[in-house]
Amino acid sequence: MTDHRTLRGPASAKAPASTGAVRISGLSKRYAMAGKAMTVLDDINLSIRPGEFVSIVGPSGCGKSTLLRLIVGLDTDYDGEIRLDDTRVAGTGLERGLVFQDHRLFPWMTVAKNVEVALLNQKLPRDRREKVIAEHLALVGLSDFGDAYPHQLSGGMAQRAAIARALTNEPKVLALDEPLGALDALTRVKVQAELQRIWMEAGTTMIMVTHDVDEALFLGDRVVVMSPRPGRIARIVDVDLPHPRDRASPLLHRLKDEILAELTREPRGDDGTLVAFPGRPRG
Ligand code: ADP
Ligand code: MG
Numbered sequence: 010m011t012d013h014r015t016l017r018g019p020a021s022a023k024a025p026a027s028t029g030a031v032r033i034s035g036l037s038k039r040y041a042m043a044g045k046a047m048t049v050l051d052d053i054n055l056s057i058r059p060g061e062f063v064s065i066v067g068p069s070g071c072g073k074s075t076l077l078r079l080i081v082g083l084d085t086d087y088d089g090e091i092r093l094d095d096t097r098v099a100g101t102g103l104e105r106g107l108v109f110q111d112h113r114l115f116p117w118m119t120v121a122k123n124v125e126v127a128l129l130n131q132k133l134p135r136d137r138r139e140k141v142i143a144e145h146l147a148l149v150g151l152s153d154f155g156d157a158y159p160h161q162l163s164g165g166m167a168q169r170a171a172i173a174r175a176l177t178n179e180p181k182v183l184a185l186d187e188p189l190g191a192l193d194a195l196t197r198v199k200v201q202a203e204l205q206r207i208w209m210e211a212g213t214t215m216i217m218v219t220h221d222v223d224e225a226l227f228l229g230d231r232v233v234v235m236s237p238r239p240g241r242i243a244r245i246v247d248v249d250l251p252h253p254r255d256r257a258s259p260l261l262h263r264l265k266d267e268i269l270a271e272l273t274r275e276p277r278g279d280d281g282t283l284v285a286f287p288g289r290p291r292g
Contacts, residue, residue: 026214028094028181029182030093030214031055031092031093032055032057032092033055035089036091037089038086038088050079051241052241053076053241061214061215062214062217062229062230064217064218064226065216065217066222066232066272067233067272068236070238073218073235076240077184079098080098080105081098082102085098093182104180104181106183106184108171108172108184108185110186110190112167114174116159118158118159120158120162121155125138126174143155146173148173148210150203154166165199168189172185172207176211182213183214184216184217185215185217185218187220188219189204201227204228206253223256227254231248232248234271234272246268
């Protein structure tokens, strides 16, 4: 059971987190496809600091969702090691949460009930439980919507409710798999700012997969750029700018160009030659 530390309060008061370090070493993952083993992730090494925000970008199919599933323990069949603080990940646990592109709220329950569901495994007294729910609705800016049903929320609000639900157990690490991917462009920018604020207040380590390089750079302390077939870390980009961030920062623009260049680079074999694809002239 978690101790429900009080949320950290204003962003300016943020103390460095002491737990929530993720250490991934020599991680490889294979799937059996039509009787053949296919390597999906190959020798992933990544150390994430407590309270860090790490963004992951990479082409479709390079293993980003697989990596998040392994980190939260939904899949324990892998080579190498994933550690959260001093413990090897070997199954799911309340200290690791996952948010998906679709909010996955129960449509027949109010927002408050949806958040409460996450607390079912904890024997909290009723008044304590209600306080935790209220705190987390406030954290995501939905205090006035506890009695609303999911269909009464906008897409951005529903995603914020899903984030509140994921944070109620005070996970040390929250994995987010393209959490804003279904939102329209304007809403998306607003929820990015909300997510930045939520992360700064909660102090939770966050690992977010996104297709949007601007989003990855706006939020991430670091951006992990992956390459496909098999999924490997091509580059890790430090985003050395304090939060909250200014989107107009020239550094973000320069780093965006670098990341896009990496993502659109011609795939090369181990010997540096261009890899030929069927139906595409070599060279
Ligand atoms: P991404 O999230 O980067 O788009 P995924 O992690 O979803 O990529 O998938 C990586 C690769 O693993 C893809 O080629 C996909 O087809 C394959 N894959 C994913 N899940 C399974 C599975 N359960 N069985 C077999 N192959 C899978
Ligand atoms: Mg995916």
